[in-house]
Amino acid sequence: MEVTSGNFDETLPLIREALDECTFWAFDTEFTGLSLSGKPTDSLDTMEERYEKHVLGAKNFLVIQVGLSTFRLERNKWVSKTFNFYVFPSTVKGQDKRFTCQASSISFLASHGFDFNKFIHHGIPFLPLQTVEKLLAQTELQRQRDPIVITSEVDRKFVAELKDRVGAWWLHAEDDDRLLLPPCNSYQRAVSYQVLEEMQLLLAGQSGILVEKVEAEGGKVQLQVVRTHIEAVQAAKAREKQQKRMELIRSTGFSQVFRMLKTCRKPGVGHNCLLDLMYCVEQFDQPLPATWQECRQVVAEAFKAGIYDTSHMARSAQFADLFKGSSALEHVYSTMLEAERLAPVEHAEGFPLYRSAEGSRAHEAGYDAFMTGTAFAKLLAHLAASGVPELCKEDEDEEHLVPQGPLISTDAAAGFKDRINVHGSDVPYAALRGVQPHPERSHVLCLTQLPLRTPWSAIREKCVAAGVQVARLCAKR
Amino acid sequence: MEVTSGNFDETLPLIREALDECTFWAFDTEFTGLSLSGKPTDSLDTMEERYEKHVLGAKNFLVIQVGLSTFRLERNKWVSKTFNFYVFPSTVKGQDKRFTCQASSISFLASHGFDFNKFIHHGIPFLPLQTVEKLLAQTELQRQRDPIVITSEVDRKFVAELKDRVGAWWLHAEDDDRLLLPPCNSYQRAVSYQVLEEMQLLLAGQSGILVEKVEAEGGKVQLQVVRTHIEAVQAAKAREKQQKRMELIRSTGFSQVFRMLKTCRKPGVGHNCLLDLMYCVEQFDQPLPATWQECRQVVAEAFKAGIYDTSHMARSAQFADLFKGSSALEHVYSTMLEAERLAPVEHAEGFPLYRSAEGSRAHEAGYDAFMTGTAFAKLLAHLAASGVPELCKEDEDEEHLVPQGPLISTDAAAGFKDRINVHGSDVPYAALRGVQPHPERSHVLCLTQLPLRTPWSAIREKCVAAGVQVARLCAKR
Structure with missing residues (x-):
């Protein structure tokens, strides 16, 4: 399912449902660059050095497409729901993100049919979860800010006139009566809110003042006061507060999906996904910390059910015979598709996007996520079938080996949990938990x-x- | 005329012709951003401060579209040839430019129909003129590099075997006979070239050795020697040298158009074009210098016939009544179109791109360049008609006022030469020549x-x- 700003809101419940019911999820991202000028990765980077280079990338490049594919075991087959999201930074409310593009990365995406017009026109906006939390806290603070102290003669006169005008009107006003105040500048408007709030407190009885903004001719804003029942005043204030909260939460945009991935507590799978993880944390969650030691804690904390990397798995000794040295996603995927008798993967009803893909959609994040998850499901079954045969039984037609329960908890699978491939390096893997291994370099x-x-x-x-x-x-x- | 990588080479002669025959040219660019985070321009910037901020922009953002519109006075009308170029950084030969995008700028272009897919798929590549000159100089140097000194036993053996093999073959070879050498690594290949060059010098007679690269199975490169007439050897070497030069000059790509603008010695016109000028110099010519004082020398030197800015003109006292405070390009253009009796502007034959544009193509660089040039032609005539009436005479039908000769050299027009508008600032103008004026700020x-x-x-x-x-x-x- 392709998801853009046009159908994002209505798709959110579908995503939540897919994550709630799935056995595991797989993901992939497309981004605008790999390495900054003069900061290429190096095959002899230590894990910390590699991390520092990737942090620079994460802080400058942009994730522009995210693929999410959920997998659920249904009797003798896997059923997958795949979403392909375009994301583009929001430009409302003074936001104006700068991001870097690497010409070769952009060309690579273009050569695989990436639609940059769709990305820019219809990308889903986003704000990092941490930013939104801070803004929510600030909104609370703003309500409690220091009062404006009036010192100048001009402003004293303005306040006196305002009080006179509203006071005189109030004496004869009935509920639902309105008084339009004269135009004023934004400073005077802030003063007016404060004065009217004070007057409110002094009013006895069952009625109160509601202050509304009215757009006058030429786009200028004027204030209008309405006399109304005190409960209506309070309800209006609560509504306004709630509206501001909802607006902020909506501005989180795509990051809401990232929050769902964190809170669903299902295992996640990527293919060579160190950069994907780092770029996503920086863009949708919080600024990456200074060191790999800190970062892996953040990631492990975010994804408590563990992250698996099919690239790391394919490179392991267990699968050496199967993949013969190449761990490229398309190779791993097609090899596992050809592997005999493993339970098939089907697209769920309502998810026709990649039903007839046949490799032509490779490097679209959604399709890569689907290939990754499919490969993972079959790698798990392969592990179980060759290690603990009773975990994979033949179905009624004796055609397929069907996993008996959650294969992820087998010992063989557990050996791959939270171990992420480090590309073009002799660092054995990036460990999200436990000891971070260092490569043997006595021959260097x-x-x-x-x-x-x-x-x-x-x-x-x-x-x-x-x-x-x-x-x-x-x-x- | 839309120009992409597909028709750039065949369009170059048309561009040269248009510039050779024109009275003046107008230009415009579209780029990926205006200001970096934390470096916004400020209405109280001095000219040097403003320049420093724009330099940061020029070094990070990318010009992605250039419009060029030439204008030639033909009897009683102007005839215009307009080109709209898409440019995208080359990714061949290890080039891999990083550039920054500002979300709001990209969104703005998208909302005006900019085709980002075309830009990335079919943008004309470019290398700055100065870079190409350096590469050409390096290519010369490489021919004169220090000889490789053989020290190791392995390499001595390799050289001895090579000499034996080629020497033995030479004794019995006739012209056009070939000898394929065994595969070797790139270091040994460099050694082989040197050894074969030395052997060449020792050979007497009318024949020599030609060394060719042959692609073997699996993409590996092997060397092959050919016995041939000495003149053919020399001709082949000269051809190879010339080919390398041509390849480098071709890699200049779009910057060749920038060179034409510099060498055509015709006045250039932009609308609010300080950023356009700076971004183009950085991207297509040479790195911008550290100060505005140095930069204006570079620009004045590049465009000896002067640069005019229709935004600066429209803001001047002479036109205050005409434009009533707004100097936006579309406003200036449409106002001048409505101005009575000024000589009309027509698109030349073969340039139908904007014939039926009617404003819908605004913010496409080509169309903006056309609007700018049209406005300039009419502003010039307006200046002349109101100042020195004999410079603009009625045509035979007494319908239009037709410029009599090059109005640019009138005193009134000369007052605008090399004065560029400084946007959102009280700096009167950026002076490419003469005194750089400073704003009056005693009230600040x-x-x-x-x-x-x-x-x-x-x-x-x-x-x-x-x-x-x-x-x-x-x-x-």
Whole structure:
């Protein structure tokens, strides 16, 4: 299901339902860049160094498409609901995000048919959850702000006139009578609100003053006071407060989906998803912390049921025979599709988007999320079938092996929980929980203090002359 | 005429012709942002401060569309040729530009129908002129680089074998005979070129060695030597050198158009074009210098025949009655269209793009360039008609006032030469030549050392209490 700003609100309940009923969810994102100029990743980065480079990326690049695919085991098959979201930063209320694009990333997306016009015209707006929480707290504070102290003669006169005018009107007013106040500037308007609030407190009886904004000719704003029943005044104030809260929560936009992922307490799956996780946390939740140690706590806390990475799984010794060295998503997906007798995956009713995709939609976030989840479901079954056969039984037609219960809790699957692939690196994995492993680098020689622009060939020559066999040379920045 | 990567090469001669024959040219650009976060322009910026903020913008944002409209006076009418270019940074040969987008700017363009897919799929690539000149110089240098010194035993053996193999073949080879060398790595390939070059020098007679790259199975490169006539060897080398030069010059892409604007020595016109000028210099010519003093020299040097700004003209005292305070491009354009009896502007044959535009294409760079040039042509005639009537004479039908010769050289027009509007500022104009004027600010009071987050209202109160009438408060960052 394609989700844009046009159908986002009506789709939210469907997303909530899909997450509530699913066994696990898979996700993928498309973004505007991988690395900033002069900050390329390096195969010899430590985990902390790699993290710092990715943080720079997360703070500058933009997630522009998010795919979410939920998977539910129904008798002898998996049923999937896939959503493909376009997101674009909101420009209302003074928001005006700057984001960086990397030409090669943008070209790559374009070559896979990404629709940039749809992204900009119809992207779902978003504000990070933490920002909205802060704004909500501020709104509360604003109600309790310090009173304006009137000091100038001009303003004293303005206040006196206002009191006279409203006081005189009040004497003869009946409920529902209105008084339009003269135009004034925004400072005087703030003063007026305060004065009318004070007058309100002094009024006895069953009636009160309701203050309304009225748009006059030329777009200027005037205030109007209405005499009305005291309960109506209070109800109007409560309504206004609630309206402001709802408006703020609505401005969270797509981040509401991120909140659902956090609160649904179902396992999540990505494919080579370290960047996806980091970019999403920064954009939809909260600013990424300074270190990987802190970040992994944030992510583990957000996704308590664990995150699995099918790229890390495909690279593991258990699957070495199956994938023969390539862990690319399309390869893993098509290999698992061909694997015999694993329970099939079907698109749920009402989710026809990728029913006839056949690879042409690869690199669209929704389709990649669907491929990732499908691969995960089948990898789990494969693990169980080869390890603990009683966990996968043949169905009635003896055609498919059907998982018997939640395979995720098997020992074999648990070995992959919260371990994320680190791309182009010998760091075994990024550990969201437990010990962060470090790579074995006793065979790596670090040459320092080389003259600027020393050619590779000169280094290679010197190494060979010194009897050192060079498998690979790379720069460490 | 819309110009993309698909028809750019074939359009270049048309652009050159249009510039050669024109009286003046007008331009406009669309870009991805106006100001970086935390660096908004300020109405009290000095010219140097404003420049520094715009430089940050120019180094981060991207020009994505350029409009060029040439105007030629033909008897009793102006004939215009308008080009609308999409540009997108090249991603070949390791180039991978990062650029920033400002959400509000992108949304603004989208709301005016900008086609982002076309920009990314079919944008004309570009490299700054200065970068290409440096690359050309480097290519020359590479030919004269230091020879590789062989030190290791392995490499000595490789060289000896190569010499033996080629030497043995040469003894019995005839012209056009070929010898395929064994596969080797890129370092050994560089060594091979050097060894074969040395062998070449030792060969007597009318024949020489031509070295060719051959793609072997699996995409690997092997070298092949060909015995051929010595003149053919030299011709092949000259051809290769010329090919590399041409390839580099072609990679200049859209910047070739910028070079034409510089070398055509015709007056240029923009509308509120300070940012357009700066962004174009940075993107297509050379990095902007540190100060406005230096920048204006660069721009004046680039455009020797002068730059005019129709926004600055429309704001001047001469036109105060005509435009009544608004200098927006569409307003200036439509006002001048309605002005009676000024020579009409027509689109040249073969340039039908905006023939039936009627305002719907506003904010497309090509159309804005056309509106700017049209307004300029009519502003010039208006100036002449009201100042020196003999410069504008009635045509045969007594219908239109037709300029008699180049109105740009009149005194009235000269007063606008090289004066660019500074948007939202009291700086009278940005002077490309002569004295840079400073605004009169004796009525501006600068409050310093205010406590953080002092509310506007408190400042206003204090000012009024001190007897200072406040027309406007603004922050200075």
